[in-house]
Amino acid sequence: MPNIITTSPSAFEMAFPAIVIGGGATGLSAALALRDRGVEVLVLERDRTPLGSTAMSTGLIPAAGTPEQRAAGIDDSPERFAADMLDKTKGRTDAEIALRLAEQSADTVAWLRDGHGVPLELVDGFLYPGHSARRMYGTPHRSGGELMGALEAAGARAEVTLLTEATVEGLHADGDRVTGVRIRRPDGAEEDIGCEALILACSGFGGNGEMVRRFIPEMEGAVFHGHPGNKGDAVAWGEALGASTADMSGYQGHGGLAAGHGVPILWPLIVEGGFQANARGERFSNEAAGYSEQAAKVNAQPGGVAWSIFDERLHRLMLQFDDYRDALSAGAVIEAADEAALAGATGLPGDVLAATIAGVANMVAGHEEDAFGRDFTGKPLLAAPYRAAKVTGALFHTQGGLVVDGDARVLRPDGTPLPNLFAGGGAARGVSGPGADGYLAGNGLLTATTFGKLAGFAAAALLAA
Numbered sequence: 001m002p003n004i005i006t007t008s009p010s011a012f013e014m015a016f017p018a019i020v021i022g023g024g025a026t027g028l029s030a031a032l033a034l035r036d037r038g039v040e041v042l043v044l045e046r047d048r049t050p051l052g053s054t055a056m057s058t059g060l061i062p063a064a065g066t067p068e069q070r071a072a073g074i075d076d077s078p079e080r081f082a083a084d085m086l087d088k089t090k091g092r093t094d095a096e097i098a099l100r101l102a103e104q105s106a107d108t109v110a111w112l113r114d115g116h117g118v119p120l121e122l123v124d125g126f127l128y129p130g131h132s133a134r135r136m137y138g139t140p141h142r143s144g145g146e147l148m149g150a151l152e153a154a155g156a157r158a159e160v161t162l163l164t165e166a167t168v169e170g171l172h173a174d175g176d177r178v179t180g181v182r183i184r185r186p187d188g189a190e191e192d193i194g195c196e197a198l199i200l201a202c203s204g205f206g207g208n209g210e211m212v213r214r215f216i217p218e219m220e221g222a223v224f225h226g227h228p229g230n231k232g233d234a235v236a237w238g239e240a241l242g243a244s245t246a247d248m249s250g251y252q253g254h255g256g257l258a259a260g261h262g263v264p265i266l267w268p269l270i271v272e273g274g275f276q277a278n279a280r281g282e283r284f285s286n287e288a289a290g291y292s293e294q295a296a297k298v299n300a301q302p303g304g305v306a307w308s309i310f311d312e313r314l315h316r317l318m319l320q321f322d323d324y325r326d327a328l329s330a331g332a333v334i335e336a337a338d339e340a341a342l343a344g345a346t347g348l349p350g351d352v353l354a355a356t357i358a359g360v361a362n363m364v365a366g367h368e369e370d371a372f373g374r375d376f377t378g379k380p381l382l383a384a385p386y387r388a389a390k391v392t393g394a395l396f397h398t399q400g401g402l403v404v405d406g407d408a409r410v411l412r413p414d415g416t417p418l419p420n421l422f423a424g425g426g427a428a429r430g431v432s433g434p435g436a437d438g439y440l441a442g443n444g445l446l447t448a449t450t451f452g453k454l455a456g457f458a459a460a461a462l463l464a465a
């Protein structure tokens with residue numbers, strides 16, 4: 001259980017100017033920023049290999065107003081990106097923080113790529129729900145594992161000190177000023193390490209069933225497909241030090257986790273023309289509104305499952321994603337020569353499924369309005385052979401957390417910053433508002449990499465003052 005140890009040792013046997021708890025995208029971005037300023041930093045990671053939710057992700061990071069966008073003729077700006085975040089949350093996020101992150105986003109991608117060798121390129125071919133411009137950057141295989149590998153290699157080059165199998169169990173504090181941390185090693189040994197600035201990069205609370213029940217009851221019992229080591233420690237420590245929290249009910253869900261396989265069937269195949277049908281063979285929602293809010297909608301269907309139905313064109317689009325190729329290898333995607341074979345392979349009632357496919361074709365042609373409000377026009381008709389995957393709704397990542405300012409400083413309820421505490425990524429309140437529907441694709445790694453970078457630079461400035 002995370003705790004605060006108020007009887008601070010007067011002198012720690014070992015001390016670093018800056019400590020970062022958590023070795024995911026947030027922690028490694030923060031550490032790189034600190035090393036850019038010449039600060040010695042210790043990253044503490046509970047696992048043997050730093051992976052986190054970052055390694056499970058698709059690794060897509062949004063950036064607005066980049067030179068690559070301009071070269072591709074894409075009209076975008078930080079203001080436009082911030083407006084998209086506000087629209088997706090229906091105004092239920094902090095507009096200043098959204099703009100700050102959007103303004104920093106292009107710099108973050110360029111800093112990681114050009115400054116630290118993380119291979120990020122502008123992704124083409126689809127637009128995630130809520131984004132008004134193509135602004136996603138990804139690694140060559142669109143993989144969070146690849147992103148983590150590159151961040152770790154960058155950390156090694158920058159001489160970041162990374163200690164793995166080091167679970168932080170408590171913080172030392174003098175009042176609300178953090179003076180150090182207590183770690184536990186796999187053999188049970190405890191060590192105390194001092195610091196002058198602490199960055200909480202130990203993510204959210206998706207791996208803490210009790211907190212999920214309390215704050216996100218609609219996902220109680222849903223599959224959690226995020227990092228199990230993220231147990232809400234940052235929130236517990238922050239609150240004990242007098243910090244404010246917000247949007248604790250906000251989360252990133254996904255309405256397309258391959259049932260029984262645990263591989264995400266990603267949303268480009270939906271937004272580019274695919275659809276979902278329930279066990280009755282009927283559509284039940286506007287799937288294109290967003291994959292996050294779709295999780296609870298899928299779970300409300302008979303058996304808590306749905307079929308994502310698409311075709312050969314969309315199958316080819318999806319082949320760029322490691323996740324999709326993993327789904328193919330796992331046998332999670334079926335292929336069917338025609339509608340009758342699709343009904344046979346999925347077990348969906350053939351007459352209803354045929355009517356649903358015909359209805360989608362009518363909406364693509366603009367002859368019919370969708371009862372759920374989706375606009376199917378502008379996308380090609382689905383055509384045989386078909387592909388389909390049986391999916392369920394999952395919790396990927398929590399979005400609520402410690403309230404931070406534009407420099408990732410953790411704030412008290414009166415808006416003043418704690419003396420030397422910073423947070424980013426899943427540890428901090430994100431920009432997704434209080435529900436699942438406010439999650440705009442990329443919000444997770446935007447807040448991880450950009451708040452991580454800002455926290456590192458701000459901590460370095462504090463140490464230099």
Ligand SMILES: Cc1cc2nc3c(=O)[nH]c(=O)nc-3n(C[C@H](O)[C@H](O)[C@H](O)COP(=O)(O)OP(=O)(O)OC[C@H]3O[C@@H](n4cnc5c(N)ncnc54)[C@H](O)[C@@H]3O)c2cc1C
Pocket residue numbers: 021022023024025026027044045046047050051052053054055056057058059060061166167168169201202203204225226227229230231233252264396397424425426427441442443444445446448
């Ligand atoms: C399947 C999936 C797909 C996703 N795809 C995308 C995407 O394409 N784009 C996007 O923007 N977001 C995506 N996300 C969300 C994104 O992965 C997260 O928002 C992001 O990785 C959070 O980064 P983080 O560094 O804060 O947390 P993490 O990467 O989870 O890192 C936190 C680390 O802290 C460690 N830790 C926790 N507690 C302690 C402790 N007490 N002591 C020591 N170490 C501790 C953990 O072991 C972990 O390694 C996806 C998420 C999932 C699950």
